[in-house]
Amino acid sequence: MKKTTILSMLIFASMLSVAQINPKLKEFQNNYSENLSNNAKTVFLHLNKNLVLEKESLWFAGYIYDLKTGRPDSETTNLNISIFNEDGKFLDSKVLYTWSGKASGYLQLKDQKFKPGNYIIRASTSYIDSFEDNHSYTGTFTILGSKKTPKPQPQLNYDLQLLPEGGHLLANVMNTVGVKLLNNHGKGVEFDKGYVLNNDNDTISRFNSNRFGMASFNIQPKPMDGYKVVINMKNGDQVKSPIERAETTGISLASTISSKDVRLSLLTNESTYPDIKDNTFYLGLTKNGKIKTYAFKFPEESLTANFQLKKDSLFSGVNTITVFNETFEPILERLIFNDYDTKRVSISAETTQTKGDSLGLQLSGLENQVSSLSVSILPGKTKAYNAQNNILSKFLLEPYLKGEIENGSYYFSNSISERRRNFDLDLLLLTQGWSKYSWKDSSKNNLNQPELVQGFNIDGKVFENIKNKNQVFIRNEKSGVMEILELEEDKSFALENVFIEDSTEIAIGIIRDRKGKIQKPSISLNITPAKNKSNLDKKIAFFKDNQVQTKEIPQDFISDAEVLDTVNINGIKKSDRKKDFLIAPTTGASSDYIEIDENIARSNLYITDLIQKKFFMVRRTPAGVEITARMPSRIINDGPFPTPQIFLNGARLRDDLNILATLLTSEVKSIYINRAPTAGFGGFNQGGGVIRIKTKTGAERFGSKDNSVAKVTVKNGYQPYKKFYAPKYDSYNNWIFEEYGVIGWFPEINTGQGEPVNLSVLNTLQDELKIYIQGITPDGKLISEELSLNR
Numbered sequence: 001m002k003k004t005t006i007l008s009m010l011i012f013a014s015m016l017s018v019a020q021i022n023p024k025l026k027e028f029q030n031n032y033s034e035n036l037s038n039n040a041k042t043v044f045l046h047l048n049k050n051l052v053l054e055k056e057s058l059w060f061a062g063y064i065y066d067l068k069t070g071r072p073d074s075e076t077t078n079l080n081i082s083i084f085n086e087d088g089k090f091l092d093s094k095v096l097y098t099w100s101g102k103a104s105g106y107l108q109l110k111d112q113k114f115k116p117g118n119y120i121i122r123a124s125t126s127y128i129d130s131f132e133d134n135h136s137y138t139g140t141f142t143i144l145g146s147k148k149t150p151k152p153q154p155q156l157n158y159d160l161q162l163l164p165e166g167g168h169l170l171a172n173v174m175n176t177v178g179v180k181l182l183n184n185h186g187k188g189v190e191f192d193k194g195y196v197l198n199n200d201n202d203t204i205s206r207f208n209s210n211r212f213g214m215a216s217f218n219i220q221p222k223p224m225d226g227y228k229v230v231i232n233m234k235n236g237d238q239v240k241s242p243i244e245r246a247e248t249t250g251i252s253l254a255s256t257i258s259s260k261d262v263r264l265s266l267l268t269n270e271s272t273y274p275d276i277k278d279n280t281f282y283l284g285l286t287k288n289g290k291i292k293t294y295a296f297k298f299p300e301e302s303l304t305a306n307f308q309l310k311k312d313s314l315f316s317g318v319n320t321i322t323v324f325n326e327t328f329e330p331i332l333e334r335l336i337f338n339d340y341d342t343k344r345v346s347i348s349a350e351t352t353q354t355k356g357d358s359l360g361l362q363l364s365g366l367e368n369q370v371s372s373l374s375v376s377i378l379p380g381k382t383k384a385y386n387a388q389n390n391i392l393s394k395f396l397l398e399p400y401l402k403g404e405i406e407n408g409s410y411y412f413s414n415s416i417s418e419r420r421r422n423f424d425l426d427l428l429l430l431t432q433g434w435s436k437y438s439w440k441d442s443s444k445n446n447l448n449q450p451e452l453v454q455g456f457n458i459d460g461k462v463f464e465n466i467k468n469k470n471q472v473f474i475r476n477e478k479s480g481v482m483e484i485l486e487l488e489e490d491k492s493f494a495l496e497n498v499f500i501e502d503s504t505e506i507a508i509g510i511i512r513d514r515k516g517k518i519q520k521p522s523i524s525l526n527i528t529p530a531k532n533k534s535n536l537d538k539k540i541a542f543f544k545d546n547q548v549q550t551k552e553i554p555q556d557f558i559s560d561a562e563v564l565d566t567v568n569i570n571g572i573k574k575s576d577r578k579k580d581f582l583i584a585p586t587t588g589a590s591s592d593y594i595e596i597d598e599n600i601a602r603s604n605l606y607i608t609d610l611i612q613k614k615f616f617m618v619r620r621t622p623a624g625v626e627i628t629a630r631m632p633s634r635i636i637n638d639g640p641f642p643t644p645q646i647f648l649n650g651a652r653l654r655d656d657l658n659i660l661a662t663l664l665t666s667e668v669k670s671i672y673i674n675r676a677p678t679a680g681f682g683g684f685n686q687g688g689g690v691i692r693i694k695t696k697t698g699a700e701r702f703g704s705k706d707n708s709v710a711k712v713t714v715k716n717g718y719q720p721y722k723k724f725y726a727p728k729y730d731s732y733n734n735w736i737f738e739e740y741g742v743i744g745w746f747p748e749i750n751t752g753q754g755e756p757v758n759l760s761v762l763n764t765l766q767d768e769l770k771i772y773i774q775g776i777t778p779d780g781k782l783i784s785e786e787l788s789l790n791r
Contacts, residue, residue, distance in 0.1 A: 025282070025293060028328045033289045040068035040288060041076070042135030044394040045123040046774040048376040048745040049384040050141045053736075055110060055558040056727050058141060061374035061747040062096055062103040062123050063776055065395045067135075067288045070343070070780040072101025072372075076125050077454040078718075079103045080532065086118040086140075088536035095502065095531070097718040099652050101776065102372045104747035105719050109143060116145025120536060126529055130450035135399050139388060144740060146555045157184050160241040162229060163431050166253030166323075166332035171223040171246035172269040173303075176254055178431035181213040181231060181239065188213030188406055194231045196243075212406055214427040221246035249275070253323065253332045257426060262314065262336055264307045266298075266323065273303055282324040283307065287315040287400075311340035318400040320435040330439040335400065335429040339422065343781040344392065344412075345369060349771050349789055352758065359763040359791070362756045363749075363773070370752030371783060373775035377744035377761055380768025380788060384740045390784040391774045401432045412784060453529055455497040456717060460508065460525040462491040471511040472521070476714070477697050478504040479649060482667070484511065499651040500527070500717035509709040518708045531716045557736055559728045591674040601666040608660055611691060614673045616644065624658040629675065629688040642688035649695060660693075669696045732764040743769065767791055 041064060048059040060081070064073040079096040091113050096103035107121075124136035158181055165176040181189045190213055196205035204227075209215040221227060227243040249272040254265040264283075268276065277298060285292040298305050316338055323332040345366065352360035361377070378385055389398065393408030410416065411425045458474065472493050475482045478501045485493045500506070508525070509518035592614060594600065604610040608625060612618040619626045628643050646653045646660075653659070672692040724745040729737050744761035751757055768790055775783035 024328065025295075029291050029293055032286065032291050039131045039133065039135070040066055041073050041125065041128055042067060042395060042399050043079070043123045043125070043128065043137040044389070044391045044774070045081075045121065045137045045139060046374045046376070046391070046747075046772075047121070047139065047141060047387065049378060049382070049742060050139075050386050051144055051384040051740055052109060052141060053144050053553055053558060053727075053740055054116065054146070054555065056742070057109055057725075058107040058121075059724055059745045059747065060105060060107075060121075060123075061774070062098065062105070062137075063391060063395075063774070064098060064101045064103075064125070065776070065780075066101075067395070067399055072776055072778065072780070074100055075452055075454070076101070076127065078125060078456075078529070080124055080126070081105060081107075082122045082124075082532065082536075083107060084120040084122070084536045086120065088120065090533050090535050091119075093531045093533065094719045095716065097499070097651075100372070100778070102748070104374070106722055106724075114143060116143045116147065118142050122536065126453045127450050129532075137389075137394065144553050146553055156237070158182065158189065158237075158239050160229065160231065160239050161431065162241060162243055163433060164244075164252070165255065165430060166251075166334055167434060168250055168252055168332065169219075169221060169244055169246045170250050170252040170267065170269060171221055171248050172271075173252055173267040174218055174220045174254070175246075175252055176216055176218055176430070177243070178427065179207065179209070179215040179217065179229065180431040181209065186404060186406075190234070191231045191239075192234050194229060197228050197230060199226050210424050210427060212424070212428075214424070214431050216427060216430060219243070223248050251276075251323065251332060253321075253334055255321075255334055255336065257336060257422075261311055262309045262338070264309065264321065266305045266307075266332075268298065268303050270303070273298070280326055282328065284320075284322045284324060285309075285314060286320045286322065287318065290315065311338050314338045314340070316341045316343070317396045318429075320400065322439065333434045335432060335435055337397070337422075337425050337429060342396065343779075345371070345777065345781045345783050347373075347773055347775075347783055347785050349773075349785075349787050351789060351791055354763055357763050358760045361759040361761065361769075361771075361789070363751075363759070364756045366751035366783075367754055367756055368752065369777060369781075371750070371775050371777040371781070373746075373749040373751065373757075373773055373783060375744070375746040375749060375759070376742075376772040377746075377759075378770045378772070379738045379741055379743065379764070379766045380770055381738040382740070382770050384742070385770065385772055387772075391776065391782050392784045395782060400435055401429075402434070403432070409784075413786065415786065456500050457528050458495040458498060458500075458506070458525065459528070460493050460523050462487065462493075462510065463522045463524065466491065466510065473509055473511055473518070475507050475697075476500050476504055477507075478720070479651065479717075481506075481649075482695055497656075499649075500714050501720050502714055502717035503720075504714050504717065506712045506714060507709040508712070520708050520710055523710055525712045527714060527716055529716070553736060553740070554730075557730045559730070591672070593670070593672050595670045596665060596668045601664070601668075604665045606661075607663045607665050607668050607671065607693065610665055610671065611673070615675055616673075616689075616691075620661065624656065625661045627657060627660075627691075644688040645690045647690070647692045649693070663693075663695075667695055669694045726762060732766075737764070738766070749775075765791075 044063045044065070046061045046063070052058055062079045064076050064079065066073045076098050079098045081094040081096060082090065083092040084090055092107070094105055094107070096105045119141050120138065121141060122136060122138045124134065128134045128136050161180040161182070163178040163180065165178065169175050169177070179194060181191055183189050190211050191209045194207045194209070194215060195203050196217055196219060198204055205217045205219060207215045207217045219227065223246060229241050229243060231239040233239065250268070251272070252267045254267065256263045280295055280297055283294045283296060296305060319336050319338055321334045321336060322330050324330055347363055347365040349361060349363050352362045354360065376385065387409060388407055390409040390412060392412040393405065397408055397411065398405055405428070411421055411428070413421065462472070470487050471484055472487055473484045474495060479499050481498055481500060483495055485495060487493055506525070508521060508523060510521045511518055600610065608618045611627060617628045627646065646657065648659065671694070675689040724747070726742055726744065729741055731737060743764055744759065746759060749757055768788060771787040771789055773783060773785040773787070
């Protein structure tokens with residue numbers, strides 16, 4: 001039999017011709033796309049550091065990403081943060097307000113429940129948790145205490161895994177086998193030498209591992225022969241494992257990745273070829289519900305079918321390559337990473353000036369690129385930042401692999417050579433096995449679209465006889481919520497998608513029809529969604545032996561004082577006169593700050609009337625209100641007349657502006673209007689200006705007293721905003737601060753104003769700083785930098 005290799009160029013037209021013969025191909029493709037179309041959101045949490053001291057707080061920024069669009073998720077508003085001890089027992093939770101895929105928050109660790117030790121932090125949403133295979137974030141942090149913690153003993157139990165490329169070991173052909181050596185905690189163990197031995201204990205192959213205990217070797221097994229792998233550890237231990245018996249018939253897969261293409265070889269043996277020579281197979285390339293399917297047959301009189309795939313024809317990032325038989329059953333699978341067109345943006349930093357006790361820093365590279373960043377600044381000798389993942393590994397790699405990835409950030413680190421990183425990344429994918437998606441159980445995959453939770457819902461009921469009273473008002477002073485609702489016949493009422501801060505009070509009163517007086521009702525109130533206080537699934541593996549304390553930390557090293565950080569973007573400062581708005585407004589002819597008085601309220605019944613007079617177009621429709629700028633913008637592609645960013649009491653109003661349709665001007669305390677296209681500092685959607693409205697408090701609007709309303713304390717609202725503070729350390733020139741201290745944390749930096757970002761931090765006289773930057777742009781470009789900066 002001729003065994004020459006014939007190069008088969010994959011042409012989409014060839015797939016179409018076969019599809020006409022086999023109509024099930026289209027159905028197969030549609031099923032895959034439908035199954036993968038829902039489970040497409042994932043979360044990354046950037047901690048300011050992972051090793052914290054007693055009396056410090058843990059600070060974090062959350063990013064939510066849509067895998068299907070490759071952009072920040074614009075639908076989610078609630079990001080749930082949960083804290084567990086190292087055994088998975090629930091301790092605390094927070095809900096962060098999320099806008100354009102970004103959130104930030106903090107965890108105070110002074111509570112007695114947070115004693116020195118190891119902890120787990122999880123970030124997710126109710127939508128993500130609706131899927132069995134969800135893309136939540138799970139990480140660890142450690143609180144260091146005043147007592148010395150003994151270093152754990154080395155792990156002596158090993159798990160040696162041998163994984164043939166494609167999933168099968170085939171006799172009489174050359175196979176590649178991945179090797180992975182793990183300890184009890186699922187952490188890779190580097191080994192010195194590995195050997196492949198035959199039945200006669202002759203060495204037929206040698207190999208050694210990378211830093212994560214991964215390696216590979218080639219073998220051409222005989223049908224009835226047995227083989228084993230022997231590994232010699234650096235500590236003198238020896239680990240052995242037999243290699244599975246090679247299958248006598250079937251197909252195997254081999255791959256080679258170069259800088260420009262991916263070459264695949266499908267190999268069979270003489271025992272198999274007569275049975276498959278006329279069979280049609282399908283090569284599927286899949287990612288995030290997208291699929292490219294190619295039909296092929298083994299060339300006549302050949303045991304090998306070769307394919308050359310240009311990288312620009314593959315999906316960017318992780319591609320799942322699956323080979324199917326004629327009935328679309330998967331028989332081989334391999335994950336590869338395509339680095340072509342990976343969306344990544346670089347950023348640099350430098351010191352600018354020192355003024356008094358402040359040190360200036362400047363971030364460059366994103367002057368003309370809108371993005372949202374979080375930045376952690378630590379001493380140059382820090383040991384406190386050892387995150388297992390960065391935003392690149394979490395969004396580009398982790399969603400496609402089963403199990404935990406040890407130190408996923410390594411595979412995207414600029415401190416490692418690109419050649420080494422790519423080699424180790426391919427070893428990871430070779431030894432990871434099949435992808436997360438289950439072809440064999442596709443009918444049970446995620447077909448139902450779960451409901452998105454946005455804000456909070458208030459459901460209540462009045463328990464008393466009501467005569468001539470059919471309205472109830474609800475207000476939350478802190479969040480600015482103020483609604484008047486009609487009572488249903490059963491005396492119930494409901495309010496959906498409300499912005500409410502945690503631990504604040506909701507006041508509820510019944511309004512009498514004629515005189516408008518308020519009566520205190522007897523009510524029941526339920527606020528959803530409630531916080532999930534379930535313990536963590538203990539099946540999740542963590543690398544606990546990474547979290548080790550070997551030095552004592554004095555209890556009085558940190559005082560109760562705080563040092564505030566500042567951030568200046570383009571030299572714009574906040575105005576005390578406009579303290580109602582958490583903004584840095586520009587000044588000039590395009591901006592107005594208006595305090596509402598009786599004359600203004602009398603001349604403008606609704607606040608939309610006043611907005612319309614300030615050079616915005618207001619259009620009332622049956623569906624609500626539409627507000628657009630009167631001048632077209634060239635800043636963004638948002639149509640000829642872009643929409644402004646509108647904030648009500650600090651909360652961003654999105655597409656639904658119905659609340660403004662009935663908002664009386666007399667109920668507004670002040671309004672800030674800026675028509676400049678670059679006025680929107682709050683996020684990505686720039687070009688239409690910004691409008692910020694501050695309403696009067698409940699007492700100002702209704703003249704009500706506390707004894708005329710029922711009050712309920714919110715226990716599951718959004719975490720209130722808090723500015724970062726650096727602890728007051730006992731000293732800035734000893735090993736404790738140099739290894740575990742914190743200098744600065746900036747969770748909400750927005751770029752794209754045409755100038756670099758300027759930061760100011762306390763000058764702690766460190767010779768070197770470490771700067772950890774994570775971020776994302778509106779079009780999905782990712783930023784991940786670990787920078788060293790000399791003072």
